[in-house]
Amino acid sequence: xxxxxxxxxxLVQAGESLRLSCAASGRSFSNHAMGWFRQAPGKERxxxxxxxxxxxxxxxxxxxxxxxxxxxxxxxxxxxQMNTLKPEDTAVYYCAADxxxxxxxxxxxxxxxxxxxxxTQVTVSS
Numbered sequence: 330x331x332x333x334x335x336x337x338x339x340l341v342q343a344g345e346s347l348r349l350s351c352a353a354s355g356r357s358f359s360n361h362a363m364g365w366f367r368q369a370p371g372k373e374r375x376x377x378x379x380x381x382x383x384x385x386x387x388x389x390x391x392x393x394x395x396x397x398x399x400x401x402x403x404x405x406x407x408x409x410q411m412n413t414l415k416p417e418d419t420a421v422y423y424c425a426a427d428x429x430x431x432x433x434x435x436x437x438x439x440x441x442x443x444x445x446x447x448x449t450q451v452t453v454s455s
Contacts, residue, residue, distance in 0.1 A: 331355035331444050333424045338449030341414055345453075349409040351424030351446055359402040360430040365409045366438075367420035367451075374423070378409060379434040387434045392418075414453045421448040 337349040349365065364379030364387075378398040380386045386398050397410040407424065424446040427435050435443065 331426075333426060333444055333446035335422065335424045335446045335449040338422060338451045340452045340454065343415055343453055343455050345414055346410070346412045347414065347451060349411065349422055349424075349449060349451075351407045351409075353405045353407075353426060353444075357402075358405055358426050362427045362432045362435045363400060363407040364398065364425055364435045365407075366423045366425055367418075368423070368448075369417075369420040372420075374440065376436045377422070379436055380407060381433045382431055385433065387436060411451070414451075416453050416455045418451060419453050420451060422451050423448045 332354045333351055335351050341347055360382045362379055362381045365377040366374050367377050368374040376389050377392055378388045378396055380398045380400050395413045400407040425435055425438055426444040428443050
């Protein structure tokens with residue numbers, strides 16, 4: 330059974346940093362794109378960042394320059410380093426993985442496809 334488990338969320342003040350982790354189990358995702366989405370209260374889930382099987386990263390414009398995605402294939406884990414956090418970054422952050430190998434990004438992945446974690450809350454106070 331495939332599981333994606335996020336950790337690292339919390340409450341921080343604006344300008345501070347957090348590092349999210351997503352540990353995958355049940356299969357190897359070393360040849361799969363993985364990434365992060367977020368959903369704020371009353372809003373739709375939106376793409377945040379992705380990293381391809383070849384370690385090419387893509388970002389939403391709203392986080393470019395502040396967030397960095399990385400992965401450790403040996404640990405089957407993907408990370409999201411979030412710096413200079415803003416109140417508008419407040420959301421539940423979801424880890425996702427493409428079930429298809431060798432794709433470039435998961436930016437257009439929908440909740441009905443691929444694998445998803447349960448989410449971790451990030452709250453940024455002003």
